[in-house]
Amino acid sequence: MTQLDDIIIDIRGLTFYRGERAIFRDVDIQVPRGKITAIMGPSGTGKTTLLKLIGGQLKPDSGEILLDGQNVPNLGRRALFRIRERMGMLFQSGALFTDMSVYENVAFPLRVHTRLPEEMVRDLVLMKLQAVGLRGARDLMPSELSGGMARRVALARAIALDPDVLMYDEPFTGQDPIAMGVLVNLIKRLNEATGHTSIIVSHDIQETMGIADRIYILADGGVIAQGSPEQLMAENSPQVKQFIDGLPDGPVPFHFPADDYQSDLMLGLNNG
Amino acid sequence: MVEFIAATGRAGLNRVAAFGRAAIFLMQSLVARPAPLHMLPLLLRQIYVVGVQSLIIIIVSGLFIGMVLGLQGYTILVAYGSEQAVGQMVALSLVRELAPVVTALLFAGRAGSALTAEIGLMKATEQLASLEMIGVDPLRRIVAPRFWAGFLCLPILSAVFALVGVYGGALVGVEWLGIYEGSFWANMQNSVDFFDDVLNGCIKAVVFGFVVTWIAVYQGYDSVPTSEGISQATTRTVVYASLAVLGLDFVLTALMFGDL
Numbered sequence: 175m176t177q178l179d180d181i182i183i184d185i186r187g188l189t190f191y192r193g194e195r196a197i198f199r200d201v202d203i204q205v206p207r208g209k210i211t212a213i214m215g216p217s218g219t220g221k222t223t224l225l226k227l228i229g230g231q232l233k234p235d236s237g238e239i240l241l242d243g244q245n246v247p248n249l250g251r252r253a254l255f256r257i258r259e260r261m262g263m264l265f266q267s268g269a270l271f272t273d274m275s276v277y278e279n280v281a282f283p284l285r286v287h288t289r290l291p292e293e294m295v296r297d298l299v300l301m302k303l304q305a306v307g308l309r310g311a312r313d314l315m316p317s318e319l320s321g322g323m324a325r326r327v328a329l330a331r332a333i334a335l336d337p338d339v340l341m342y343d344e345p346f347t348g349q350d351p352i353a354m355g356v357l358v359n360l361i362k363r364l365n366e367a368t369g370h371t372s373i374i375v376s377h378d379i380q381e382t383m384g385i386a387d388r389i390y391i392l393a394d395g396g397v398i399a400q401g402s403p404e405q406l407m408a409e410n411s412p413q414v415k416q417f418i419d420g421l422p423d424g425p426v427p428f429h430f431p432a433d434d435y436q437s438d439l440m441l442g443l444n445n446g
Numbered sequence: 447m448v449e450f451i452a453a454t455g456r457a458g459l460n461r462v463a464a465f466g467r468a469a470i471f472l473m474q475s476l477v478a479r480p481a482p483l484h485m486l487p488l489l490l491r492q493i494y495v496v497g498v499q500s501l502i503i504i505i506v507s508g509l510f511i512g513m514v515l516g517l518q519g520y521t522i523l524v525a526y527g528s529e530q531a532v533g534q535m536v537a538l539s540l541v542r543e544l545a546p547v548v549t550a551l552l553f554a555g556r557a558g559s560a561l562t563a564e565i566g567l568m569k570a571t572e573q574l575a576s577l578e579m580i581g582v583d584p585l586r587r588i589v590a591p592r593f594w595a596g597f598l599c600l601p602i603l604s605a606v607f608a609l610v611g612v613y614g615g616a617l618v619g620v621e622w623l624g625i626y627e628g629s630f631w632a633n634m635q636n637s638v639d640f641f642d643d644v645l646n647g648c649i650k651a652v653v654f655g656f657v658v659t660w661i662a663v664y665q666g667y668d669s670v671p672t673s674e675g676i677s678q679a680t681t682r683t684v685v686y687a688s689l690a691v692l693g694l695d696f697v698l699t700a701l702m703f704g705d706l
Contacts, residue, residue: 255583258581267571269575272571
């Protein structure tokens with residue numbers, strides 16, 4: 175494991191249950207400052223939940239989530255909203271405000287958190303929209319956008335305030351190959367230019383491995399592997415190999431836990 | 447048997463917990479009123495959506511109820527030769543009871559259900575979560591302006607309802623059935639007291655505005671973010687708000703007029 179000296183988010187002993195099901199059991203994750211950290215893993219391993227825990231939208235059952243030394247779960251309502259001004263989050267669905275145009279959506283964080291003159295807001299919004307290739311779509315309403323376009327607008331909104339930490343929830347899903355290439359580059363360039371910390375949750379192994387500095391692979395309520403992309407590629411653990419190579423058979427089950435298939439089918443026959 | 451007692455207890459505890467959540471939610475929304483400069487455009491927009499757009503249904507309903515009251519009042523009172531008292535009857539029934547109660551019921555159906563569905567859908571499409579992550583409190587930005595708009599609009603709508611209703615009563619009583627205009631209005635003027643009738647009616651409308659809007663915004667905010675969850679929340683808003691209005695109306699009437 176590489177020695178990490180400058181940590182912006184330090185997660186220690188994180189345990190989180192949804193009902194009876196443990197999503198995380200005593201998980202430790204360190205996010206280095208100014209780098210791109212990827213959180214990967216099969217569906218249902220709590221990747222999005224992890225982002226919500228970091229953002230304080232969910233509270234863990236135990237453990238600490240320290241953002242620059244401040245324990246997010248212990249913050250009061252006001253302090254929590256203040257610390258969120260330092261975070262940007264790109265939601266899986268885009269989560270644009272449906273009663274505002276594309277332009278107004280991107281301008282929203284600037285209007286509520288700054289007192290910039292309108293001309294400057296306009297320039298900033300157009301710059302952010304230009305970066306995601308949608309400057310021409312500024313007057314459209316969210317209902318007129320495709321899923322991929324909506325997510326790009328949401329990305330422009332998430333970077334509007336140049337936050338310290340940017341969390342991307344499945345940024346590549348639903349993007350055509352051209353937009354995908356542009357987005358991968360954009361995330362990398364943004365990271366280098368502004369020096370903010372990025373956390374990417376994604377299934378897209380090629381794209382994510384190409385830009386991430388550090389990767390955590392989650393499965394079975396814990397971290398099964400971590401390290402640089404090169405370290406993970408060289409990893410011999412069958413779980414990691416199965417995930418990276420996309421193999422259906424292996425230690426990571428494709429099926430949600432269930433009773434034996436054959437006896438389950440027979441149960442219907444017997445009951446009938 | 448034990449299971450039944452346990453289930454009853456659980457249901458009771460869930461109700462109490464839900465009521466507690468609703469009370470905390472209300473406190474946070476009221477304490478978190480947005481700064482006046484930011485609040486004003488949001489509030490005005492909600493007053494337009496919740497209040498102005500409800501005007502048509504309120505005016506039409508008020509007119510018809512006033513007309514029905516005039517007609518029914520006339521057919522009853524004419525048997526005693528007191529048809530001049532129709533004006534008094536129409537005005538008192540409207541100002542004391544029908545205006546606040548029917549307005550609140552219509553408001554729950556027209557604006558309350560819309561508030562619940564809107565906030566519920568915002569929750570389902572992660573718009574509330576995304577506001578939180580932008581560092582904006584959804585209680586401040588979304589809930590507070592809607593709550594205040596409903597609270598302010600219902601008493602005004604109730605006054606409009608009463609005014610139009612009285613006009614409807616006059617239309618039927620005076621214009622159609624030929625009650626002498628002077629006695630129609632004079633009887634009304636003499637019998638309707640500002641404090642006992644008009645003010646008490648206003649107090650009812652204010653209480654109903656508070657309760658109906660509270661139920662509507664809370665049900666939206668607390669809804670399960672699925673299509674079924676939002677549909678159930680919308681139904682709950684109309685049912686709970688209607689029952690609360692009718693129940694509270696009895697309590698308030700007993701407090702206001704019980705010693706007569």
